[in-house]
Amino acid sequence: MPETNDFFLPIRIYIEDTDAGGIVFYANYLKYFERARTEFIRSLGFELRACMSDNINFVVHSIDLKYLRSAKLDEVVNVYAKVEGKGRTFMFFEQKVENELGEILVKGHVKVACVHFDTGKPRVLPVELLNKLDGLSEPSEV
């Protein structure tokens, strides 16, 4: 059975994540999204530090997010990273944060570009990664 494209990472909300408004500071969801993407890529066999040693880096090209509800201190949220498209030099992710009731807190899209670590210029995704991404089946198809 192929790996599914339905990856999520549970994340506990700590005091460091919150602000004086009593909720998670809006920039911190971008940390969660990046953690989930990193773990998804790791689940395919790619670690960021090893990539950097091979002169490969991943940088965010654009984001488009809606904040619907606030995560609260002490709760555990599930952070999803799903590849919804790719090109030779980039990946499109659909991402969301859900609470334990399945309510969506934040959702949106993140475009990640593959670049040379030293110059920052675009480069093609590693072929092994492209092959892994091609091998992912949609959860609905399983």
Next chain:
Amino acid sequence: MPETNDFFLPIRIYIEDTDAGGIVFYANYLKYFERARTEFIRSLGFELRACMSDNINFVVHSIDLKYLRSAKLDEVVNVYAKVEGKGRTFMFFEQKVENELGEILVKGHVKVACVHFDTGKPRVLPVELLNKLDGLSEPSEV
């Protein structure tokens, strides 16, 4: 002469802002945008802590950003916050980060909702703030 709607805040890039890729971590630009919005609102006479005491809070509803170039350690960037629209309960900001050469590093739009601090429910913007926003002239009109 009216205040212009062309606010920017110079921000120095510190080591805390960077990541192992040698560039500013993508979530940190949201901190800069929030600092610039805060200083813009402060320039109109509104401080966040005083607002909270009046049961007013501002939360981000949505963001839409493009990352074009990376800010570098030690440089000073100018972070703009321009109101491009408003409703009874929200403000639309056009925001960008420019380096000292005037190159745009990050740009996009941020919708900020006014909520009750205690419940998180939407509320109308303070009338004094609405009046101040109405009084802003476009830079091109000055």
Next chain:
Amino acid sequence: MPETNDFFLPIRIYIEDTDAGGIVFYANYLKYFERARTEFIRSLGFELRACMSDNINFVVHSIDLKYLRSAKLDEVVNVYAKVEGKGRTFMFFEQKVENELGEILVKGHVKVACVHFDTGKPRVLPVELLNKLDGLSEPSEV
């Protein structure tokens, strides 16, 4: 068998934790130490948000840390939180970060004071928490 006083939390190092020096930024270890203390307290049955609702907060009074080695991107470190003493209004923690080889990266002591959430003034620790702390056995005694 009693719970032991030998709590640790595994933490993955993400790009958000690192800086342009290629290592974890020194302030971020304080986040890890706080996460480990929070999970330790949670393991005793106390959640921070519930405490705040009861007008209880915990604030750091002093820290004394030595940085011996750097944590690296992608590695998992174990973060320890051990109560080495307590008073009516505070707890002393001995804390350390170890890598997977058991090498100590950062170690030191953190004094945490119990305060009233609303005023910030010192208050006695909840008696249930004191009892739980008294019931902890030293690992060497088990």
Next chain:
Amino acid sequence: MPETNDFFLPIRIYIEDTDAGGIVFYANYLKYFERARTEFIRSLGFELRACMSDNINFVVHSIDLKYLRSAKLDEVVNVYAKVEGKGRTFMFFEQKVENELGEILVKGHVKVACVHFDTGKPRVLPVELLNKLDGLSEPSEV
């Protein structure tokens, strides 16, 4: 008249700095201390990015801090960085955060080691920096 060894940096407290307890999160003072040290070193003519290009980095060896009062949202604090000693490979800083009333919020000591950027091994401080530090007069002597 020589430069004095009495450097401070004013820092505005933003929502990003605070936590759900309504005060500045304890790790964030380490960011402020690092910003002040960086600006102090910059005032002597040394920029961190240029140092890294010369294979020089500065890493924190140890910290010892007391938290006396909390900084609040919207206030401006003054963050001091004073060299109180140095060796061939390190600098000792006395640091504090004061509010606008001159009350000390956080104070302590930070030992910073000079290392090779690539290996992380200790190296002697740049001779030009040592000379600059020797040329600093104590404020009380001016």
